[in-house]
Each structure stands twice: as C-alpha cells, then as structure tokens.
Amino acid sequence: MKKRNITLFFAGLFFTAFAAGNATPKEELAKINSVLNAEKVLAESTHMVVRRAAWRFLLGDPASFEKSAINAMKDRDPAVREYAFFRYFEIHADKAFPQLEKMASDPDPEVRKKLLVWIVEMKDGKKVASLRQIAARTAGETSGGFPFYRETQRLKDNPTHDYEVIKLMSIPLPETGWDFTLDKADNGHINGFFKPDFDSSKWKKVKLIHWEKQGFPGYDGIAWYRIKFKMPPKMDSNAVELAFGAVDENAWVWLNGTYLGQQDLGPEGWEIAFWLDATREIKWGAENILAVRVKDTQFGGGIWKPVRIEILK
Incomplete structure (x- = not known):
C-alpha cells in the first residue's frame, strides 16, 4: 500500500467518524479549533468520534505534532494509535524505528497488521526484519493465548x-x-x-x-x-x-x-x-x-x- 493510499484510508476513517456524529454533541466538535481546546476536549470528552476528531486536529498541527504523536500512541482507541504511528512514520521514515517497535507490540492485531504493510517502504533491511519478527511474534503466540516472552542477553x-x-x-x-x-x-x-x-x-x-x-x-x-x-x-x-x-x-x-x-x-x-x-x-x-x-x-x-x-x- 502506497503512502497516498494510506493517507486516503485514514482520511476516510476519520471522515466516517465525523459522518457518524449524530450522537456526538455539536458543541464539543465546535470547540476543536485550537491546540489548547483540542487537548481540553480530549481530557473531558468520552465520545469516540469527538476524541478522534481532536486527535486528528492535534496530529495535523506541526507545532504540537511530536508531543501529540507520542501521547496518541498510548491512547485507548486502536484507530487513534494506528493513525499516530502512521503520521509519525510518514514524517520521520526510517528514523521512526523506536516508535514502530512499540507499534509492533501493540495489543490490537489490526494495528500490527498495518505495520507489516507500511514497512515495505523502509530502506533499512535489518530494521524491517526486526519489526516483522516482533509483529509476527506478538500477533502469533501472544494473541493465541501464549503470554510468555523474554529478552535475553549472552x-x-x-x-x-x-x-x-x-x-x-x-x-x-x-x-x-x-x-x-x-x-x-x-x-x-x-x-x-x-x-x-x-x-x-x-x-x-x-x-x-x-x-x-x-x-x-x-x-x-x-x-x-x-x-x-x-x-x-x-x-x-x-x-x-x-x-x-x-x-x-x-x-x-x-x-x-x-x-x-x-x-x-x-x-x-x-x-x-x-x-x-x-x-x-x-x-x-x-x-x-x-x-x-x-x-x-x-x-x-x-x-x-x-x-x-x-x-x-
């Protein structure tokens, strides 16, 4: 999947969230017009659609991107984590490896699957192999009910x-x-x-x-x-x-x-x-x-x- 298609995919994901906003208070969405207000909405809102909209605003703001991306990667919503990882990778490319390692161990299998699609564009073969192994391990044994894993060093x-x-x-x-x-x-x-x-x-x-x-x-x-x-x-x-x-x-x-x-x-x-x-x-x-x-x-x-x-x- 090319980056352009990934961008369209996420745009569609968040557009769908907006379109499904019949149950979302309009006043909450209207408040998402600045970084400060978006952060406040995130702290107060329990509506998934509103929270996704707030995160999308923050991840689109260059000044707040780095801080927002790191926080979004820890969000309870897997769609938010997925989008944050993608934006970070889109901006930093191979330098995003430490964050992609976290994505490879994400508890949601769909997030891990997206990683395996994106990393084909990475130039560092060793990093690609490492990410594939982490994602495959987590998606395979751990999600299958086998919880044991330990890093070891000789x-x-x-x-x-x-x-x-x-x-x-x-x-x-x-x-x-x-x-x-x-x-x-x-x-x-x-x-x-x-x-x-x-x-x-x-x-x-x-x-x-x-x-x-x-x-x-x-x-x-x-x-x-x-x-x-x-x-x-x-x-x-x-x-x-x-x-x-x-x-x-x-x-x-x-x-x-x-x-x-x-x-x-x-x-x-x-x-x-x-x-x-x-x-x-x-x-x-x-x-x-x-x-x-x-x-x-x-x-x-x-x-x-x-x-x-x-x-x-």
Missing part, C-alpha cells in the same frame, strides 16, 4: 562485560531419558507443564532426536520436554548459560519454573543453535528441572541436538 554481548569470556565448564545434559508428551490442545502452559512440582512421570521417555523417529510420525504441532539434572557446588563465575544445539523449529524454555526465553524464528530456526541466560535461575549443588515447549509446523520436529550448561567467567 555474557559476550553484555556491554558492561568488557573483557574476554572464559568457559570454565560445559556440562552436557542427558541425551536420553527426557519426559515427553504431545500437546495437541496447546494448553500445556495453562496446565503447568513447566512447573517444578508437575508430575510428568507418565510421559514417554525419549532421546534428543526428532520425535518422528520415536513413535510420532507426521506430527506437526506443540510438544513438551522435561528433564531433571544436578548442578555441582557453586563456582566463582559471572554467568551460567543454557545452550541448545538446535530445536526444530521453535522453543520456549523454563528452568525451575521460571521462564528463561525463546527461539522463535519459525521454520528457519530448525538448525540454529541458541543460548539463554540462566545465571539467576540455576540452583547450584541441587536438582534443577528444565522444561521446553516445542512448536513444529513441517517435516521433523523436536530437540534434536545436545543441550548443555555453560559456566562462564
């Missing part, structure tokens, strides 16, 4: 750690004896499959190879893994990371009941190694419980490469 990528990272020890987790179950209803997270006290003793025992080779041919969907392992006594270290050789395709990971993070690159992530910080969650000199939710949409699925604990200095 020690080597931490800007405050400005010296060489040394691997003190690498502890491989067992490649056999993992508890495994399918989750066709996708409600394992609701049923607490990740909780330390959950009883998975009746699940099937599997190895770290594709589940199709272990009695589940042709299955595409959600499945869960759990395993217990013991850590040595506490070491003088700066970080503990959980390293996955590869999960086909996506993984969401809990340690001792706490959510660590995810690898959610879609089908492209099936052979990509990833690391999650577990420094605060690991239990030294004690038993730990690892739970992994895996989603596969095509071909082979599951944790199919080794998993290990890396202790770093």
Whole structure:
C-alpha cells in the first residue's frame, strides 16, 4: 500500500467518524479549533468520534505534532494509535524505528497488521526484519493465548562485560531419558507443564532426536520436554548459560519454573543453535528441572541436538 493510499484510508476513517456524529454533541466538535481546546476536549470528552476528531486536529498541527504523536500512541482507541504511528512514520521514515517497535507490540492485531504493510517502504533491511519478527511474534503466540516472552542477553554481548569470556565448564545434559508428551490442545502452559512440582512421570521417555523417529510420525504441532539434572557446588563465575544445539523449529524454555526465553524464528530456526541466560535461575549443588515447549509446523520436529550448561567467567 502506497503512502497516498494510506493517507486516503485514514482520511476516510476519520471522515466516517465525523459522518457518524449524530450522537456526538455539536458543541464539543465546535470547540476543536485550537491546540489548547483540542487537548481540553480530549481530557473531558468520552465520545469516540469527538476524541478522534481532536486527535486528528492535534496530529495535523506541526507545532504540537511530536508531543501529540507520542501521547496518541498510548491512547485507548486502536484507530487513534494506528493513525499516530502512521503520521509519525510518514514524517520521520526510517528514523521512526523506536516508535514502530512499540507499534509492533501493540495489543490490537489490526494495528500490527498495518505495520507489516507500511514497512515495505523502509530502506533499512535489518530494521524491517526486526519489526516483522516482533509483529509476527506478538500477533502469533501472544494473541493465541501464549503470554510468555523474554529478552535475553549472552555474557559476550553484555556491554558492561568488557573483557574476554572464559568457559570454565560445559556440562552436557542427558541425551536420553527426557519426559515427553504431545500437546495437541496447546494448553500445556495453562496446565503447568513447566512447573517444578508437575508430575510428568507418565510421559514417554525419549532421546534428543526428532520425535518422528520415536513413535510420532507426521506430527506437526506443540510438544513438551522435561528433564531433571544436578548442578555441582557453586563456582566463582559471572554467568551460567543454557545452550541448545538446535530445536526444530521453535522453543520456549523454563528452568525451575521460571521462564528463561525463546527461539522463535519459525521454520528457519530448525538448525540454529541458541543460548539463554540462566545465571539467576540455576540452583547450584541441587536438582534443577528444565522444561521446553516445542512448536513444529513441517517435516521433523523436536530437540534434536545436545543441550548443555555453560559456566562462564
């Protein structure tokens, strides 16, 4: 969709709001004739049509635009947020990236969909890819009732750690004896499959190879893994990371009941190694419980490469 068409779309959206204004007090609309009055109307009016008209006035005023746009992006009306994001992008183009990141995580799926249309005009390929991933993640897993997401950072990528990272020890987790179950209803997270006290003793025992080779041919969907392992006594270290050789395709990971993070690159992530910080969650000199939710949409699925604990200095 070209910018001209987007502009016409929003003009139509707000024109429709005006046209539907039979229930809107005319005196409120008449007050929207200056920035000060428009802000006052926003503070006092509960009518959607009036509030949209006030926002449109403010977002069309060059002097008040920056402040108004930031405030409009937080408005409870998704149509207002959508228009504010659009106007900001229209004016600032690629420099609008920080605000577009917020749009990519907007709670309304229609707002996120609009973003995926607009960003085709962005010139920075890395930013486009980042926005697509954020929007797809939010529109997919979160809106589908899966609320877990966490940003994670490896020690080597931490800007405050400005010296060489040394691997003190690498502890491989067992490649056999993992508890495994399918989750066709996708409600394992609701049923607490990740909780330390959950009883998975009746699940099937599997190895770290594709589940199709272990009695589940042709299955595409959600499945869960759990395993217990013991850590040595506490070491003088700066970080503990959980390293996955590869999960086909996506993984969401809990340690001792706490959510660590995810690898959610879609089908492209099936052979990509990833690391999650577990420094605060690991239990030294004690038993730990690892739970992994895996989603596969095509071909082979599951944790199919080794998993290990890396202790770093």
